[in-house]
Amino acid sequence: MSGRSGRNDRGGRSDRGGRGGRSNRSGPFKLLEVCDLRAEFRTARGRLRAVDGVSFDLDAGETLAIVGESGSGKSATALCLLRLLPDPPGRITGGRVLLRGLDLLSLGPEEMVGVRGREVAMVFQEPATALNPILTIGEQVAEAVRAHRGLRGRAVGRAVVDALAQAGLPSPESRVRRYPHELSGGMKQRVVIAIALACEPAVLIADEPTTALDVTVQARLLDLLAYLQARLGLAILLITHDLGVVARTADRVGVLYAGHLVETAPVVEFFRRPLHPYSRGLLAASRLAGPGGGRLQAIEGGVPDLLDLPPGCPFAPRCLVARAAGRRAGPCGDAFPPPTRAGEGHVVHCWYPGVTK
Amino acid sequence: MARGRARLNGMAVAGLGLLVVVVLAALAAPLLAPAPPDRLSLGESLQPPTPAHPCGTDYYGRDVLSRVLHGGRVSLAISLSAQLVALGLGVTLGVLAGYFGGWVDFAVMRTVDVFLAFPDLLLAIGIAAALGPGLPSVLVALGLVGWPGLCRLVRGEVMALRERDFIQAAKAIGAGHGWILWRHVLPNVVAPTVIATSLGLGSRIMQEASLSFLGLGVQPPVASWGSMVHFGLRWLSRAPWLVIFPGLAIAIAVLGFNLLGDGLRDALDPRLEE
Numbered sequence A: 001m002s003g004r005s006g007r008n009d010r011g012g013r014s015d016r017g018g019r020g021g022r023s024n025r026s027g028p029f030k031l032l033e034v035c036d037l038r039a040e041f042r043t044a045r046g047r048l049r050a051v052d053g054v055s056f057d058l059d060a061g062e063t064l065a066i067v068g069e070s071g072s073g074k075s076a077t078a079l080c081l082l083r084l085l086p087d088p089p090g091r092i093t094g095g096r097v098l099l100r101g102l103d104l105l106s107l108g109p110e111e112m113v114g115v116r117g118r119e120v121a122m123v124f125q126e127p128a129t130a131l132n133p134i135l136t137i138g139e140q141v142a143e144a145v146r147a148h149r150g151l152r153g154r155a156v157g158r159a160v161v162d163a164l165a166q167a168g169l170p171s172p173e174s175r176v177r178r179y180p181h182e183l184s185g186g187m188k189q190r191v192v193i194a195i196a197l198a199c200e201p202a203v204l205i206a207d208e209p210t211t212a213l214d215v216t217v218q219a220r221l222l223d224l225l226a227y228l229q230a231r232l233g234l235a236i237l238l239i240t241h242d243l244g245v246v247a248r249t250a251d252r253v254g255v256l257y258a259g260h261l262v263e264t265a266p267v268v269e270f271f272r273r274p275l276h277p278y279s280r281g282l283l284a285a286s287r288l289a290g291p292g293g294g295r296l297q298a299i300e301g302g303v304p305d306l307l308d309l310p311p312g313c314p315f316a317p318r319c320l321v322a323r324a325a326g327r328r329a330g331p332c333g334d335a336f337p338p339p340t341r342a343g344e345g346h347v348v349h350c351w352y353p354g355v356t357k
Numbered sequence B: 001m002a003r004g005r006a007r008l009n010g011m012a013v014a015g016l017g018l019l020v021v022v023v024l025a026a027l028a029a030p031l032l033a034p035a036p037p038d039r040l041s042l043g044e045s046l047q048p049p050t051p052a053h054p055c056g057t058d059y060y061g062r063d064v065l066s067r068v069l070h071g072g073r074v075s076l077a078i079s080l081s082a083q084l085v086a087l088g089l090g091v092t093l094g095v096l097a098g099y100f101g102g103w104v105d106f107a108v109m110r111t112v113d114v115f116l117a118f119p120d121l122l123l124a125i126g127i128a129a130a131l132g133p134g135l136p137s138v139l140v141a142l143g144l145v146g147w148p149g150l151c152r153l154v155r156g157e158v159m160a161l162r163e164r165d166f167i168q169a170a171k172a173i174g175a176g177h178g179w180i181l182w183r184h185v186l187p188n189v190v191a192p193t194v195i196a197t198s199l200g201l202g203s204r205i206m207q208e209a210s211l212s213f214l215g216l217g218v219q220p221p222v223a224s225w226g227s228m229v230h231f232g233l234r235w236l237s238r239a240p241w242l243v244i245f246p247g248l249a250i251a252i253a254v255l256g257f258n259l260l261g262d263g264l265r266d267a268l269d270p271r272l273e274e
Helices: A007-012 A074-081 A109-115 A137-149 A154-166 A185-198 A215-232 A243-249 A267-272 A277-285 A320-326 B010-027 B064-100 B102-116 B120-131 B135-162 B165-172 B177-213 B225-235 B241-268
Strands: A032-043 A046-058 A063-067 A090-099 A120-123 A203-207 A235-240 A252-257 A260-266 A339-341 A347-349
Touching: A032 A074, A046 A063, A046 A074, A046 A090, A063 A074, A063 A243, A074 A090, A074 A203, A074 A235, A120 A185, A120 B165, A137 A154, A137 A185, A137 B177, A154 A185, A185 A215, A185 B165, A215 A235, A215 A243, A235 A243, A243 A267, A252 A267, A252 A277, A260 A267, A260 A277, A277 A320, B010 B064, B010 B241, B064 B102, B064 B135, B064 B177, B064 B225, B064 B241, B102 B135, B120 B135, B120 B177, B135 B177, B165 B177, B177 B225, B177 B241, B225 B241
Parallel strands: A046 A260, A063 A235, A063 A252, A120 A203, A203 A235
Antiparallel strands: A032 A046, A032 A090, A252 A260, A260 A347, A339 A347
16 A cells, blocks of 8 residues: 555645554545535436535545435535536536535646546446456456556456455456456445545545445445545545435434435434434434334425425425424425534534434 | 457358458459450450350450459558548547537538538549549549548547546546547547548549449559449340449348448447347
8 A cells, every 4th residue: 555655745735744654634635525515417407416515524534425316416515526527517606515625616627637547536326336247357457557556467467356355255266367257246236345445545425335235245245334434544435325324334324305404413422412403313214223213204295306495494395393493484494494503513504403303 | 349248140150251361362463354444355255154154245355354353452441541541530630620620620610511412423423533533533423422431430420428427537637639649549549530431442443443434433444343344234135244243242231341340330339239
């Protein structure tokens, strides 16, 4: 894992010192800081605001889980960080994505190519389609190794085997010449992880990395990610809808609803004291012990139409608290609530944080 | 083919066999031909097939078999070169249009539309006539006729590929456009391109023959199959072998390319599997 030092000197742009080894702080800047990120899709029916004012930060060695339903903007947020939102129809319309203080949104396309993989890498949901079917897995890992580590010749082959071994692929030497369809889903996902980590990134975005896999394989891959994180000091942005995965791996949780990050909290705090009604609903609807107790409870209604969002808090139409407050003409339908700080690292956007009905 | 899964069916093998015979015969023409193709022998004018001249002789007493064998070299070489021109244009523009979309796609595809608006042969005749008869103009004409179909095919394939996760994944590890096109897009359009090329070669042979038949193709004394039919036509009632044998050669070559193309499609295109 040499070659890690000196990456900060590239291009002389981010000259703010190293990341402080594997420690949690990295100088005056957070490793990754997202401020008021906004992105939209232009559709035939109008502008769809997929990401609407999302802010969070992430430090080395830390895992932030972003949870939310389908269509809440989880994947769009992830793609924004790499500037890979399909354009058209997608477009980042505002905010900042600061990597060690450097705004990725201000970089030119060429500079961004240098960031992808090398600084921020991504693991995709579906390992079956994230690999090119007509290249051997060795060739695909080698691409990443060559591009970002400048290795040539026999050193490439060794680095490929190392990367695959590090990702826990059994007998990597004999598998480098295999094609993706010859491997199981779990092994394919290990190859995808090997490719992502072959570039020695500082930040790993994992977009539902285990959703397509068996439960037992899921557990082993999550353990692998945790192990690699401890060893490499990776910052992981874990995108998931599975609160079990969150409880197992995350340090902090961000809850995304209709493109808004409605609550951010340390993981223990989140499960013990969720403050946003939607967070409580998610917990009550999962099998993990939530405030609802025994029975699973569904959240009434569905995700709102992002093209036709109500003014104010997007959750208000489904929110029991808002409904109760509405009888007294509460503010829920008028404006999106400002952040309320409810403890160390616990931020919630709700007019009535912690109020139950 | 690369996946070791494809097994060629009987049709494709038959097509391949025909082509091997045709190509070998053309390559070995100087060895196989009973006489030099241009040797005049006015005493043997318009002889029917005999053991000395298995395919007969033409008005000038030239051996038709020798001329068919040598004409095959010309016909095959022109078709192959024209198809390469079509491949170069069609694949390059198709990949760029499909991958980048937007105004690149618009410009390329509207040009394709213009080309496809003319019947193939009419377009080839127009271009060849405008450039004047001769080999280079046949090449240009047939290449320009062949590329729009290929371009449209490749562009469609690439547009589908562009949405695949592994392209996105390659971008996510910092692959530039050139790298993605070369390593991930091009190899994935090889199979459809091979199929289209095999079928296209059949069409090129036909079109070359048509142009030469109309007098727009290769000029005497060089002979291609098409020009042999063209010059044999005036003796059709007295010496039908002048037309029959080069015509047969055209038919066999086209049949071979089409059988091979169809067979390759069955073997390589998973969408056609039952």
